[in-house]
Amino acid sequence: MAAKSSPEQPLPIRSVLQMVAQWIGKLGTVWAEGQITELSSRGGTVFLTLRDPVANVSARVTCPRNVYETAVPRPVDGARVVVLVKPDFWVNRGSFAFTALEIRPVGIGELLARLERLRQIIVAEGLANADRKRRLPFLPGTIGLICGRDSAAERDVLENARRRWPAVRFKVEAVAVQGPYAVAEVTEALHKLDADREVDVIVIARGGGSLEDLLPFSDESLVRAVSACRTPVVSAIGHEQDNPLLDLVADLRASTPTDAAKKIVPDVGEQMALIRQLRDRGRRVVVGGLDREATWLAAVRSRPSLADPVREIERRAEQVDGLRDRARRCLGSSLDRAEDSLEHLRARLVALSPAATLDRGYAIVQFPSGEVVRQAADVSGGEELSLRFSDGRVGVTVSKPGFDEPGS
Structure with a gap:
């Protein structure tokens, strides 16, 4: 159709509208869902607007009265319906509308x-x-x-x-x-x-x-x-x-x-009551804490170490004096025992000492080298010997060695 029209040879508007009507007429019928608004009637025709339930889109629908009245329940403004529509294009007015062939209200179960x-x-x-x-x-x-x-x-x-x-x-x-x-x-x-x-x-x-x-x-x-x-x-x-x-x-x-x-x-009343409760609870907690601390402080102050500090020092001083006296006694007793032991040891040493034997009239015969003469056979004639007494030494010369018979 575009090839047969030009600015020099335009098509009449009636021809254009007729072609639009023919093209729309080929669409056939279709079931459409929507919500009825702007419901009105004139003579044997009912006019309504079918509005999309989601988008802001609507279309005009004309419905023969017999089609409208056969729908049970009869549709009212605001009702959700399913409509069998046929698109129509009015050539004389150049307007588009749907013609309703059947109306079915959407039931509660389907909704x-x-x-x-x-x-x-x-x-x-x-x-x-x-x-x-x-x-x-x-x-x-x-x-x-x-x-x-x-x-x-x-x-x-x-x-x-x-x-x-x-x-x-x-x-x-x-x-x-x-x-x-x-x-x-x-x-x-x-x-x-x-x-x-x-x-x-x-x-x-x-x-x-x-x-x-x-x-x-x-x-x-x-x-x-x-x-x-x-x-x-x-x-x-x-x-x-x-x-x-x-x-x-x-x-x-x-x-x-x-x-x-x-x-x-x-609720302002409830919040005020809650604030009072929290304030009273906080006061009880603080007062209770102060009372516990005051009781603890009084108990600490009542202890002897804080109630009478000098008495504790005196008690400690008495303990120090007692320990000092005990140490002195222990040390004195230890020294006495040590002194007695020393005397005993000295007496034993004196009893066992060769000097004590010399005091009893004995003498020790020694070679010039200091070696003790233990047997007469060890001495030769003319040999010089040293006799040790308790009060000194005496040198002697052996004139003639002699031997006693054992047991004589």
Whole structure:
């Protein structure tokens, strides 16, 4: 077709639109899923917008009234449906729309199955792991609150939080919490609060509702946005029995908006009571420690060495005197025993000494060399000998040696 047209030979717009209609008509029918919005009717035709459940994409759909009325239950604004559509291009207006041939509401069982599959994906990717969850600050300076406009959830969080800690500050982002625009508005508010450096924790709150009402908080795009936040996020959706997928990835799950207020800020009364308890405990510990030290000091001071230091010195002096006297006695006794032993030894020496024998009238005969003459046979005639007496020596000369008979 491009080869048959040129600036000199352009195609009429009707021809172009007819070719577009023919090409679109070749697409056939297709089953599409979405959420119904902007539902209206004129005459025998029902007009609606089919909005993508994840992306911000929508398309116009025209539905014959008989097709619309045969759907059970009859679709309403905000319902999730599966539609058999045929693309149509209106040549006269140059507009595109889908024509619905059959509408099937998405049942609760199918919704639950889809949510379970998404839950398994989230768990498999580790987005629900406990080690990814961050601890909330003890006392956040500013709390970001995402909730419905003038909702009971907003009042519960604000009133209960300020009742517990009057100085707490909030930045409230009012958004749609159900319907086709809920996911986009909540995600946008989440990004805005996460980028605010003053916000220390973000609370996403909504009151109770049906499974369909809470579907936006199980949306995959919102769940991934929460898991990517740098600011801790608290999920306070519905009641205790409600478990949207947002609870899996949030850093803290609160069963209700009121419970969220109790978990994000401490109670000033409880903290004051705790401070008093810690102060009293500290006082008891300090006083007890001082009492123990005072008792120990009194016991130390009562010891004799400190109570009467001079008495201890005197006692030690008495011990020194006693030891000195004992040493003196021991030494004197040892000297006496040594003296007696010496006298005994001297008496024995005197008794055994040759001088004592000489005193009794004996003499010792010696050769000039000093050798003692022991036998008469050793002496020759004319030999000079020396006689030793007790009082001196006498020299003699042997005239004639003589021998006595043994025993004479």
